[in-house]
Amino acid sequence: MSKKLIWIVITLSFIFSILIAFTAPVSQGATSRATAQIAPVDDAWRAALPRDPEAATTAYMARISPAAKARSDAYFEGGYWLQLVDLIVGIAAAVILLRSKVLVGFRDWLAAKLRVQWLIDTATAIVYSCLISLITFPLMVYEGYYREHFYGLSNLNAVDWFMENMLMLSISTIGMGIAIGMLYIALRRTRSSWWIWGAGIAISLIGVLMLLSPTYIDPLFNTYKPIADARIKDPVMAMMRANGVPIDNLYQFDASKQSNRVSANVSGIFGSAAVRMNDNLLKSSTISEIKAVLGHELGHYTMNHIYKGWMEIGIVLVIGFAFVKWALDWSIEKWGSALGIKDYADIAGLPLFIVWFSVFMFIATPINNTLIRTQEVEADIFGLNASAEPLGFAEAMLKLTQYRKSNPGDVEELMFFDHPSPRKRIYSAMRWRAEQQKP
Numbered sequence: 162m163s164k165k166l167i168w169i170v171i172t173l174s175f176i177f178s179i180l181i182a183f184t185a186p187v188s189q190g191a192t193s194r195a196t197a198q199i200a201p202v203d204d205a206w207r208a209a210l211p212r213d214p215e216a217a218t219t220a221y222m223a224r225i226s227p228a229a230k231a232r233s234d235a236y237f238e239g240g241y242w243l244q245l246v247d248l249i250v251g252i253a254a255a256v257i258l259l260r261s262k263v264l265v266g267f268r269d270w271l272a273a274k275l276r277v278q279w280l281i282d283t284a285t286a287i288v289y290s291c292l293i294s295l296i297t298f299p300l301m302v303y304e305g306y307y308r309e310h311f312y313g314l315s316n317l318n319a320v321d322w323f324m325e326n327m328l329m330l331s332i333s334t335i336g337m338g339i340a341i342g343m344l345y346i347a348l349r350r351t352r353s354s355w356w357i358w359g360a361g362i363a364i365s366l367i368g369v370l371m372l373l374s375p376t377y378i379d380p381l382f383n384t385y386k387p388i389a390d391a392r393i394k395d396p397v398m399a400m401m402r403a404n405g406v407p408i409d410n411l412y413q414f415d416a417s418k419q420s421n422r423v424s425a426n427v428s429g430i431f432g433s434a435a436v437r438m439n440d441n442l443l444k445s446s447t448i449s450e451i452k453a454v455l456g457h458e459l460g461h462y463t464m465n466h467i468y469k470g471w472m473e474i475g476i477v478l479v480i481g482f483a484f485v486k487w488a489l490d491w492s493i494e495k496w497g498s499a500l501g502i503k504d505y506a507d508i509a510g511l512p513l514f515i516v517w518f519s520v521f522m523f524i525a526t527p528i529n530n531t532l533i534r535t536q537e538v539e540a541d542i543f544g545l546n547a548s549a550e551p552l553g554f555a556e557a558m559l560k561l562t563q564y565r566k567s568n569p570g571d572v573e574e575l576m577f578f579d580h581p582s583p584r585k586r587i588y589s590a591m592r593w594r595a596e597q598q599k600p
């Protein structure tokens with residue numbers, strides 16, 4: 162396979178990407194269309210809501226129109242297949258790069274000019290990342306642009322979407338180059354125990370990312386500003402003080418620029434923690450819904466979910482790197498000489514490293530989802546206790562059915578859901594309401 166083929170593949174990928182972008186439907190008025198899919202209710206409906214949690218949950222679910230349910234089910238289920246497609250396309254792209262020996266050529270060319278090994282590794286990793294992005298660009302356009310517009314979830318036009326993704330790709334490519342440069346130092350220096358050192362480096366870098374992103378990365382994509390509206394700020398701050406949360410500022414950001422999704426988050430570590438609500442949540446929700454959602458976010462904060470999640474990812478990474486070590490040794494033994502890869506610490510073998518790591522992460526998807534989902538269940542209960550707004554919580558969860566399948570089977574939820582299903586979350590609110598004898 163010649164290097165010419167790489168350029169043919171990249172050119173075709175570019176043409177194909179433009180075709181996909183041009184045929185994407187325009188999602189005009191997506192916000193109004195999405196909210197109109199959930200039947201609005203009044204105080205009389207809420208007053209007549211059955212006490213029984215099962216019956217009350219059914220009443221909430223009945224408000225989702227069949228068309229809206231079919232659409233969000235199709236959107237979410239398509240996401241299951243895309244995970245597999247992503248893996249297969251990623252492997253195919255890696256095979257093209259390995260067979261063409263383009264990284265072997267680049268490594269040798271750079272080694273003749275540079276003596277510093279980690280710089281050679283970092284630069285090769287950046288080139289690898291750029292080539293992979295170019296080859297898989299049509300898939301990215303389909304997933305991130307065409308499909309989001311098809312389901313009325315994106316508000317970005319093609320140019321803005323492209324610019325935003327270029328910025329994201331630049332940041333991730335440079336970040337990944339540096340991370341891989343560091344990882345390969347561990348591969349060379351610590352020999353057969355590299356997997357444990359490598360996992361240590363990866364865990365530390367995740368910490369750096371969590372520390373820096375709220376202040377330095379997120380503001381590149383959205384504008385964050387403190388919430389000044391006392392009608393929102395006062396009750397939320399009161400709830401935070403009541404629960405001993407030492408955060409003194411609330412932020413809002415213009416997520417409506419990108420999509421209509423309703424969300425909020427607590428992000429940042431070591432004092433950079435902040436509560437941030439997106440403008441879709443603020444625009445479309447009542448105070449009780451906002452309190453319920455923020456109560457959930459305070460749960461994440463109070464139960465130290467960021468740190469626990471970081472440790473859990475750490476354990477998954479240690480196991481993953483142990484697997485990659487075994488698989489990398491095996492595959493380089495088998496194909497190394499034919500592909501021009503000298504040994505496991507040779508940066509030209511990076512595509513193999515990434516392939517094995519992606520295979521591991523794909524298989525670990527249900528485990529990772531369950532680790533996150535478990536925290537989400539905890540935060541839901543905390544939020545109900547903190548806000549005492551079961552109806553507000555149920556209403557907010559109903560809105561999430563815009564992009565999340567509302568009522569999956571148990572196995573499906575275990576495999577693919579990183580949050581509990583909307584139906585389960587509404588049920589937990591209705592159970593809280595019944596048991597606590599609240600209106």
Ligand SMILES: [Zn+2]
Nearest residue numbers: 457461537540
């Ligand atoms: Zn959460």
